[in-house]
Structures are given as structure tokens and as C-alpha cells.
Amino acid sequence: MSGTPSALVVGGGVIGLCTALLLARDGYRVTVLERDAATPTEPGAAWESWDRRGCVQFRQPHFFLPRFQQQLEAELPDVAAALLAAGAVRYNLLGELPEALTGGRRAEDDRYTALATRRPLLEAVLARAADAQPGVQVRRGFSVRGLLTGPSDLAGVPNVVGAITGDGQEVRADLVIDAGGRRSTLPALLAGLGGRATVEEREDCGFMYFARFFQGDGGCPALRGAVHMPYNSVSVVTLPQDNGTWSVTLVTSSRDRELRVLRDVDRWTAVARLFPAQAHWLDADPGPDRQELLVAAGVVTTQHPA
Template identity: 40%
Template sequence: MPKIVIIGGGPIGLITGEILARDGHSVTILDRDAAEPRLDADSDWAAWERAGVSQFRQPHLIQPKWREVVDREIPGLTGALIDNGGWRLNLLHGTASDAGVREQADEWFDAIVVRRPVFEGVLSRFVQEHEGLRVRRGVRVTGLIAAPSSPGVPRVCGVHTSHGAITADLVVDAGGRRSSVPQWVGAISPIAPREFREDGGVIYYSRHYKLSSPFISNGLTDLVTQHETLSVLVLPGDNGTVGVALVTSARDRRLRGIRENVTWESLARRIPAAAPWLDSEPLTDVMPMAGIDHVQRSYMVDGKPTVSGLVAVGDAMVATNPTLGLGVTLGTLQACVLRDVIAGETEPDLSAAAERYSDTCEKKLKNHINMALSYDNHRRVEVGEEIAGAKYRPNGSGWPTTVALTNGARLDPLLRRAYVSMSTLFQESTDVLSAQAVQDTLSRYMTGPRYSIGALGRAEILEAVS
């Protein structure tokens, strides 16, 4: 039975471990944080501390695509989340009960809404019931064990840890966007891995509330809204909770004051999507989070591996702005690719899996990743221009089309379906936007105002925080 070591015990490390263990592999997950998950949702939220995870208590969205994949690959997991207070929210229709507007397959757009600590706690308890999987907490990985391999490419055959050496046929990096693995590879290989890193340029200012009435929304168009120099997330969670995040540019000094509860609430009460929930019981003070880099890594350089026996999944491979909520979904899709690649290997040590894995991920996931990175880059530059009092004038039609689709989705059912289909990875953006009916309808919004009705302008935002 091949031995696999996974660096990192967050959601992607756990999901990858479970998928591989179900395929007959012996999997050990190493997590540097010693704290164990608690016994239930309330104690996971209130008392579980994950010092190594900066976003642990930030608002959290899991795409419907994740639910679809997990229902197939890890039966019972979404049921366990619901048993612990998670619930299904349709991102196309929201909480609307009118069956007349729904098409036969619209249940595909059901997401499981749950807070990150509860999600990870349920997941941790669920996967540890599998015989072929072991989670070791409080074990810090300090380097890679390497052996010479033909034709001169070092073969990773285990890891050095704070508790001694652990050998493996394959090492999987699920250590997140700040993973140290690229530096360790550089220490053993003459070819440095390829890494692109760029400051995401945003700060999240978030609070959670215990709702006094059921959560109601129109779906994704209410959960993520844009305003001049500001983006807003209103993300429901398990057990009658909601998280609200005000997302600003890291360079916007005039909005730094919203780290204070009173100033944050003064602004949030002017936001139509957020205001209805602010009279509920606050569960947290404002929680700032910055330093969210965009990261793309590859251990293939010019078609050649830098090492063998090592792959990366989740944010350790590609990390985008969390606003789009794609991280867990993309990481889970990568885990499925890895499982399939390994199943096709003839060598018991799995050392050659990295090359096929990288190629397959490139083919299957490139368009989704490029969509997310393009959105992030345009929005970052646009906000910077708005702070300076200028209007963003991008080259090409890509960003104006995205803006028109986002605004039109709030008013037109056809564009709403197109927008949600793209955003939730149900369809490729090229397939959605090439449809003639979408093009014809979208043209009506191409010359409209930048922001939807009800969006705040810069002057109103500054007035609220003054």
C-alpha cells in the first residue's frame, strides 16, 4: 500500500487525505497546530484556536460545485455538516420559494453554508473515522528528505519534522499560500520551482452575528456586492449566523477607521445587503485580515520537473482573492485530479506522478483560475483609480463585460443565470458569454452606470466613517 504524507491539516489537506485514503492509500496528515477540534459546532466556533490560519474566523463561502463533487466522492460529509447546523442555500434563487421560476436542474446551485471553524471541525471528525487516514497535530514539517533520481532530478521520499523523519512514496503540500515547501525544494534541487506572488492589496474587516430572524436573500447577487472603493460580503453560516465583511484596498488609509466597531457599523448600516442583519446579536468585534497574496506555484519548469515525488494542492498551488469563494472548490478538484493520476501510475513509489498531475490540472482548471485572477486584478486597479478620484479605463472589453453582467444579473433573469453559472464554476465563462441570447441581453447594460442601484459612492462612504 503506497504511503502518502500530506503537509497541512486544513480543509484541503483533510479532503485530499480522505479522497486518497478511500482509493486505498495509507495517508498521514501533518498539521503544525496542536489544538484539536472540539466536540460540536458551538465549541468549534467558540473555543477552537488555529493559530496558523489567519482566515479561520472570517466569513466563508463554499461553492455548489464543491457540494456536487463531495456528494460523489465523500458520501455523508454534507449530511454531517447539515446535522451540525449547516444548511442548503440556492445561489441562483436565494431563499425564494416560488417553484415556478426554477428549472429542473436548479438544485445544482445549492451551496452548503457553514462557518469555517464548524466546517473544519465537522470535516476533521468525519475523516478520522477512515482506517487508512491518520491526522497528527502539533507536528511541524521542517524540510524534505531527498534521494538521487535519474536523470538528475532529486526524488522527495519523505519529510523532516519536529518529531523526526517520516518516509513516504509521495509528499503532498497542502500548506497554503504561505507554504515553505518551495524554499525546501530550492535547497535540494538545482532547478528552483516557478512561483508568482503578488500582493492581493485588500483588507477584510469582518463581524459575525447571531440572527434574530431567518436569513433571506436573492442569492449570490446579494451575497457579494460592489460599491465605489468597497466590496461587501454578506455570507450566512450555520445555526442561524451571518458574517459581514467590508473589503477595502490596503492602501485606503481613509477607511482604516472601520477596524473600530462603531465606525464599521456606521458604514455597514448604509449598505442595503448588510443593514437588515445588524440589529442581531454580535458574536465578534471587527476582525481585520490583510496580507492576502495571490500565488501561483509550479514544480514543473520548461516542461521538466524540479523534483519528483512531490505535488501541491489548494492554496499551496494557486491562491486567489477569497472574495470569490473558490479556494476550497478548486482544491477539492485538484485532489480528485491527483487521485486519478495516482491510479494510473505503475511505479509503487508514485515519484513520477507530479508531471502528469501538473499537466492535468493545467488542462482542467486553467480557465477557472484565469477568470479569478483577471477579476482580482481589474477590481484592484479599479479601486485604486477610484480612491485617486479617477475613472478606471481598462484595455479591451473583458472588464466592461464583467461589470455589465454583474449589474444586469440583479435585474434580468437570463443574465442572473449566466452570472451565477460562471461564478459557481457550473459553466466556463467562454461558453456562457458566447450564447447569442446572453450577448443580446448583455448589450443593454454595456453603457450603463458602473454600479447597481443602491450602491454607495465614495463620498457617502467617507461621510459614514468620518
């Protein structure tokens, strides 16, 4: 490479924006292509008003594992600080449990601390950081319909040097990164150029879930058990989020048709109150903008074996 190296990141979600920020701080000039055209809102309004149609799970409950918090605070400490300032909270998966269950706090338990936040807030904070980062340009409303290739030193291995957007523009770069998620079209485009087809294993996880958000003045309810508690045919997941919000999720087998009545808010509430270790998480007013019951089915796991 000569001069400032360039990078193209396809996909402007959590991974794509974090990648762009890290590359820019390593000296790259980065372009991000994001197919959703909607402009991010202010973090405080992201939950209510940011329309991310390309991410079907955008408003589903999320919990970003402790390793994410560790890497974010180590590599992008200003982003972690901005998240906390916007209402995210540090949440220790062991420290929030009663001492009778854990045997007391230990110094090494800090590694179980996570940043609890809803996904819209996280993406809005990342989008603001990317917009302010020198060397990063985020272009929203741009899909990728083809890949650009250059001379290759390896027979049969395409050398990708950029992408063609949906409207025919060419974006060239020294490094092209696919951060488009499991629905990305880039593996198929690469195979169409003669590259080795991506080996992908997909399997239905066999569950569906029914979630609801709450908000209280006193912060997140106390844990009386693990955040994920299995009870035979139903599991209950209680997750802290940002700005005094939290989610309660009932998880069932996708083959259990009788439990699909949990789509009804009243039946969902009646079942959720049957579990004494989690029932107090329902003691809050969901508010007019959180009456909706969120349902997710067809959850699959995807892996790419070596």
C-alpha cells in the same frame, strides 16, 4: 509499489484532510502532519474554543463555492451529511434572490447550490471524519524541517520519499503531498535538494475588509441583491454561515486610509446601515462572543504558472 501504498500529506487543513480521506478510501495508508498542535474540538464548540494559530483566516468569513459542495457530496457524501447534521446549510446563490431579479427558478440552477458553513465547523467535521477513517493517522504539532530522498530515474530530479519532522523523526511514504498552503516550506526544501525552484507570482489584491458575525432565531436574512455588491469605494458582502449565523463584510481599497476608521464597531455599523439592500442583515444581536470586528489586510493572490 508492493503491498499497501502509503501517502504522507503535509498540512491538516481543509485540503489536507479531504486529500487524506480520499486517498484512504482508495486504499492508501495515510499519515497527515499538521503543525498546529491544538486538538480539534467538537463541531459545535469549534468556533469558540479551537485555537488554530497557523491559520490566520480561521475565523474570517468563508464561502465555499458550489463546486466544493458538488465534489464533497459526490466523493465524500458522509462528510457532507455530517456537515448538514452539524448545522451547515445548503444555500443556492440564485434561488435565494427575488424572482424579479432572476426571472424565476430553472432546473439547472441547482449547480449554484453551496454548503454554507464557518470554517471552524467544516474543519472540525473533517477532523472527526479523518480520526474515524481506517488508514488515516493525523499527527498534530509536527512541522517539517527536511525531505527524505531516494534513487531517481531522472537526472537532477529529486525523488522525495518522505519528510523529517521538526523533532527529527523520519516519516516515509510512497507518495508525498504538499497541502501546507501558500506558506508551505516544502518548495524551498525541494529546491535545496536540487529540484527545480517553484515559479510563484504574487500580487497584492489591493483591498482590505472589515467583517462582523451575527446570529438570529429566524435563520439567515433574505437576499435583496447579490452576496457581493459593489458601491463605488465600498463593497458589501453578506454571507450565510452555519447554525443560523451569518457575516457582513465591508470591503475597501487598502489605499483608502480614511476608511480605516471602519475598525471601530460604531462607525462600521453606521456605514453598513447606509446600504438599504443589506442593512437588514444587521438587525440581530451579535451576542457577547461576536462583538469583535474582524479585520484583514495584506491579502495577496498567488499562482504558479506552468
